[in-house]
Amino acid sequence: MAPGSGLRFLLLGALIAALAACSSGSSATSLPIPSGAVVVRVVNAVFQPAAVTAPSNQGFTLYFDNADSAPHNIAFLGADGNPAFKGDIFSGVAQKVYQVPALASGTYKLHCDVHPEMSGTLTVP
């Protein structure tokens, strides 16, 4: 065995212990859903429901529930790809309630900055 191999074994053991220590659980209480809120959840990196509708010509309450332990946010991208609304990125399990200003009629893409492959649509009639 090469010199320093014993130390390498120790180091390898420490790395394995560090990895094992990294697994942990979490618990959280849910925010209540405000009445009339548009509700969007993220479960396993999927927006649920994939298509939501918001009232036209008026602001609305958005209840965003990140049911994953992974970080997510929600943004509404207009046809030009720019965000008409953008929420903060946060790790779950947690919820946030946003007051979204009135959006112009049209279809917006639901977007997560951390996981751009996630998809969904918001329709404002």
Place this chain on the structure above:
Amino acid sequence: MSVDVTAERTSARTREALILTAGAALLTLATAYIHSTLGTLLFTLNAVAYTVLAVALVVPIGLAERYRWLIRLALLGFVLATIGGWILFGARYDVAYFDKAIEVVLVGFLVVAIFRLDGGPAGDLARLRALPGELRGMLRGAG
């Protein structure tokens, strides 16, 4: 007297190698852990690749010890590709900035290790040139 000096130099070199290797492995595991918490297949594969490379950096088996220089090069390429991917497509938020800081320090450790332990880019280039012949020899030996 000269034996003492040589032994001292060897000991200092071993200590330096251990610090560089342990530092790089721990930083690699730290970024692997962060990527493992981000969900989705791409981040999970990234975390797995980082973990495999961290273990390969320190595992005390002959084949890994022989090709440690190649593992360092592979890890350097991988971390630079990960940073590049984030610059192009990644989200800008606190965890991402923290992770990129870890990866930048990791690049520093790897660059220093390549210079101090592997003879610098010239040493790695010479080893890369010799690698195909070496692998052919190993395959012949195994056959």
